[in-house]
Each structure stands twice: as C-alpha cells, then as structure tokens.
Amino acid sequence: MVVHTALLIDVDYSVREGKTKVRLLMKGKKKMFRLYDDYEPYFYLDAPKSEKETIEKTSTNFRGSVAKVVRVEEHEIQFGAHKKKLLKIYAEHPFHVPALRDALKDYEAYEHRIPFGKRYMIDKGLAPFTLVTYERERQQIRKILKVRESGPVKLRMLAFDIETYNPHGAPRPELDPAIMVSYADEKSGVFTWKETGKKFAHKVNDEKEMLSAFCELVKNNDAEMILGYNSASFDLPYLKKRADVLGVKLPLGRDGSDFRKMQRGIRDVVKVTGRLHIDLYPVVRFLGAIGALKVSKFTLENAYEEITGKKKHMVKRLEIWQMWDSDEERKELAEYSLHDAEVTLEIGKIVLPLEIEMSRLTKTPLFDVCNSSTGQLVESLLMYRSFEHGMLIPNRPDEGEVKRREANPIQGAFVKLPSPGIYDNMVVFDFRGLYPSIIMAHNIDPYTLDCDCCKPDGHKSPTGARFCKKKKGLVPTVLGDLIGKRAELKDKLKGLSRDSEEYNVLFARQQALKILNNSFYGYLAYARSRWYSREAGESVTAWGRQYIQDTIAKAQETGFEVLYGDTDSIFLLMGEKKKEDAISFMKKINSELPETMELELEGFYPRGVFVTKKGNEKGAKKKYALIGEDGRIKIRGFELVRRDWSDAAKKTQRAVLSAILKDGSKEKAVSVVKEMVGRLKDGKVPLEELVIYTTIRKDPAKYELLSPEIAAARKAIKRGMKLGSGSMIGYVITKTGASISDKAEVVDFAKDYDANYYIEHQILPSVMKILKELGVSEDDLKFKGTQKGLGGFF
C-alpha cells in the first residue's frame, strides 16, 4: 500500500454501479485528479431503545426501488445543555435518508438534512485546501492518515468570455450563433470564425470549430479553475445550447463531459467535472453587498473599473451584431472580447485570495463559498465545530417556524437624533467589533441561556435573559477562536512587507475572519438559522444599546456635547476641549468596560455637516459628511452615495459638500449649483450623466404599482430587451409623457431629457438640504445673475 499526499479541493458524491461513492477532487503535485471513498449515510432519531428492532426492519419505497434501514445503533450525544440518548439510523444511499425519515416520522429526526459531501467532510475532519495523506488502491481511499494545513494555493486559471450574434436585442441561443470565445491565462486570445486581422485572434472555419477549439484549449492548458463572469447563467448554458443545435459535444470536463447545471436556492450554478468552474458574478455581488468591495453596479465593466480604478474598453451591447457584420468594426469587437476575458482574470486574481481563505476558514469548498450567503458560511463552521464537541447539530426550522420568527423581529440598534448644522472640531469614537465583543463578554449562546448551574446568577442581559458564567457556549467558543486568530494575524502583518506573497495571503485571511466575526450576531437572529435564539439575539442588541447609551451619558457628564451616534459610534463636539481630553475620556471608558470590549478612536474631524430630514426640521439620521484632518471627505447616506440618483445630481452634491467642508465657501457652493442648473436648462448635459439606476427585484410584469423604473423596463421589454427579476434598470426622464413614469425610458432608447425634472427633482432636492444650513434659499439658486447678500459664510 502506497502513501500519498494531495491537496483537497472539493467533495461531492456519486452512485456508481449501485454503490454510493464519495468523490474527492484533489490537486497533486502536477495534476488534479479524483479519489473515491466509501462512507455510510446516517441520521438520528429520537426514539426509545425499545423501538430499535422495529425500526431496523423499516423499509420504504423510494422512486420505484426500496430504501431500507441498514442498521441502528444507540448513541448518546450532547443535546443543547443536556445529554440525550438517540438512535443512529444508517442508510444505504444518501437519498434514502429523507425517505426513511419520512417513513419514521412518528419520531423527531436530527441531522437528516446535511448534504452528504459535507457530512463526510465534517465526520472525517477534512477541510478544503488542506493536505490529506492517505493510503489508496487505484482511485479508492483505503485510509486517511493525516490532514494538515497547507501553504498558498496555486491553481491554473483560465478566464473566458463569449460574444453572441444579437440582431434582435437579446441573443436567442437556439437561433443566434456564438461568434467569439475569448480566453486569458498567461496568454490571451480569441477564437472566432470571421477574419478580424488581429494577431491574437485564431480564425477557424465555423462556429462548430470555434467550440471545439475552445474545449481543446481548456484541455491542453489543463485549466484547473475556469473563470467567467455570469458564466453559470449565460456563457456556459449558451455554449451548450449552441453545441446541441450544431450537433457537437462540448467536452469541458476532465472526463469529456460538458457540465452539470444545478439550482442553489434561486441561483444557477454550473459544475464542470474535474475542474473548478467559478462564476465571479455572484462573488462580486456578495463582496459588494457586505461592503468588502465598493461596487455600485455589477456589470463586468463597472465592477472592473470600480475595483481596479482602471478603464475598460466598452462597446454598446445592442450593436455587437452590427460590429460582427462590418469588416471594419469586427476588429474592435475582437479587442473588446479579448479584454473581457483579461478583465475577468484580473478580477479573479483580486477576489479569489479572500474566497480561498473563506473556504479554509469555514471548511466549505471554494465552489460552494463562491455561491454561498454569510448564513451558510457561519452555519458550515458551526456544524463542523459542533460535531468536534460531540454536540448534536440542531435542525433547520420548518417554514411555519420561519414565518413565526420573521413575524416577530427583534429590536435592533440605537441611533441618536442629530441636530442639523455645520460643526467644527469633532471627535468620533466607535466600539471595536461591538456585537462580537458583547457575545464574548457575556457568553451569549442558545445553550448557555437560563442554565441550571448558575441559577439565579449569571450574565444578566437588559432584556432579563440570563447566560451561563461557568461553561463557554459553542458560539462564543468558535467566535473567540476566530477573534484570537485575527488579532494574531494583525500582529504578524505589521512585521511583513506589503508586497510579499505572505502578506497578501494573511491579509486576505484576516479579511475573511472579519467578515465571519461580524456575521455571528446576524446568524443568531436569522429566521432560518439552526442556532436561532430570539433571547440570545435580543440580548446582543440590548447590551449594545446599553453600552452606547451609557457612553453617551458619560461623555455628557464629562462635558462633551454628543451630536450623533449609530449602533456602535459616538460623535462628540470638542468645544473648548483638547485632544488629550478626548483621549483620556476614551481611556476612562475602556477601564470600565469588560475585557473583550474596547472603545476606539475613529478620528478627529475639523468640520462636519448634518442636515434635516425632508419636510421636517428634525435632523436626518444616517446622513452626514465629515472632513478629516488629512483633508479627506467622509460621506455617509447622502444621495451622492446612492446609485439611484443621477450622476449630475451626485456630482453637484459632492461639489457643494466639498466647497463647504474644504473651502468654507458658500459662494463656491452656490455657483456650482447655478452652473449645473444653467447647463441643464440649455440642454448641454450628456444623457450618461442623467441616468438613474435601480434594481428591480421582481418580474416587471408582477408589480401592481407603476414606478418610473418599471414603466421604463416594460417599454424596453416591448422593444426586445431582456429584463427580469434582478435586472439593473438605467433610465432617463425624457420630455415626452404626462407622469414621471410616462417620461421614463431605458437609457438606450432615450433621445432627450426633461431639464425641469432634473432641476426640480434631482439637483435642487439633493443640494437644498445642505445649503439650507448656510441660509441659502431655493430662489437664490434658480435665477441667473449675481445675488445680493451671499458673502462668505465662515
């Protein structure tokens, strides 16, 4: 028997010759390969021992064949705060588990809805990107000897993108051919079947040859990771459909198969056999949503430009077919196509290190990490750690329970109402990792709740809930490990050169840790969570409110005026106080806090703006702009950070804020607005600056109420555009129509703009709230010519 070591990449299972095999995708020194292992599916049943023999004889019909109980064992397991005796029911195939559970539904079942690949990994202590040492015979594992951490992961990446012929707007895969397939690894190029005159383009005879040339490339380059952008929903299914229509194969997989398309929740995912197919679109969306990347619009162009700060070559989507038909423009199309693949590769190189670290950390295969929500990531880690502690993994709630939980949300954070105005000299403090540190400080966990051992003592939450002081809960244990790891990493990073490979890996790791640490509270309060606890979640926020409000009170006692605060932050006016006073206040607070908690200095700000709410003299929460000592402007909540406002309005608002904060000049602020109003009136503003973007979350036909974006989308659909649930609509308010919705047109179809709308509904509302603080009225802005009494303000 020979001993081997290889890197674990992915795990799933298959049924071969009636036997269930766990399939492991491994990476050896040179190649990726598959290994097989045997593992017996099982689940638990809360049934008395006396039922063991009856249960052993249970069998049921499963899709025309028989699913039977293989054997039953008695098993004692930690169940919440107590131990419990359960029956462990073994089955022949993973898909027999739900069938048998249903046949035995007189008893409560546990751990019956854990994907078999995950079950195997948990039970064997395997994790992706670890080195596995094993004995094997052919491709079959005999014995796993050792699992250990691995260094940097290097997989051969190949990014690709396709162009399609689209004379009718959206391309129709059964009729419209694919015209180009571009790729990028160390080299990049384009396969196409018409002359482009470009050196990087490989011209073949027809579409069929283009498909096979691309598959050959994947095979010859031995691509281990195939990267695309929206490739699971568009490129790969499109190529497959074309291959079907043309009667050829699409051998992308290592075994010559094409791919398997599956549904993950509402999402399409595509697995290519023996390679890792990663669609970067959901990855960018995910990282954008949690704020790890600052991306406002998730097209490839926009994501690339916002992530890298570089410009991307663009063509108009609707004109691709014309470019293909024109001998002159086809060159440009080929360049665009090439660039798409290169840009996809570049995005991949930026986001994958973080995803790989997330994969290691949550012990979830990279493919799944790239298609997961934070909830699934936290759940994965907790399941793994729960098993390690010999604890039963709680069930997911049924739909009824989910509805009940959702109907009864818990109270969240405290937000202090600011007084509108322009202020000088502020200091901002925030609690470092407020919710995670509260969970740690008070041992908050579903199973430390109301423990018997501390009664009536314990950590008492402001809600009245009580948490154990003696035994650490699962959530605080796991979270504590992660927080500890992150602190260690941050220390280590200080000593490393910023462009070393080690720095990059460790930086990505601490980023992954941060994301995960901040997700535990959300998971406790998540309606579909296995570890949901209303009391625990409620206690986290209640303590949070208490800490921030206590800090506000203490700041006031110390003589600071507290202007604003949100969840974990406080904004203080320095008044006559010095920086040292602020620092000593912070130190005093910290000396009184539990050990895991800390108030940090966020920064000193020479000037800041807070505005009123619309139609109301009260201050607006979550909307402010500050200028730091380094001159950098920090803006939150204003229209200019929102994608559903036109660039023209955002640009003007930014200029106004900058004039006030940087230059302290009211005149400058006013003149910027007047200039924009003038240019709008004169019809000089280009349409691009007037586009309003918004996402539609439903099928456009399913809205009961008409809104501008829906009206625009419906009109565009009639003209052949493909817009559905999740589409980003970019529309312009044109001159034609009665209501705003009537006037709204998707930008591709807009011919003019309604200057009055943009002045009255975009520019003025976005700047008036700010200028009002300077005593400027709306009329001051609408008329050309010099105004009396608009001198400098400061």
Place this chain on the structure above:
DNA sequence: GCGAGCAGCGTACCT
C-alpha cells in the same frame, strides 16, 4: 372635478 396630504410600495443605504 381638483389639488393637497398621506399611506404604502419599493429601493438603497448605515452600522
């Protein structure tokens, strides 16, 4: 019949 005022829908943001 008409405009003001408001509720409700919907989206995006903040922490």
Place this chain on the structure above:
DNA sequence: ACAGGTACGCTGCTCGCG
C-alpha cells in the same frame, strides 16, 4: 435567503373644497 433602523421618491388613494 445574516440583523434591524432609516430616508425618501413615486403612485394612487382619500378628503375637503367648491
């Protein structure tokens, strides 16, 4: 398909006035 708190635009309804 991690949480809740918040602002705000647009539509379409209600209501008071004439």
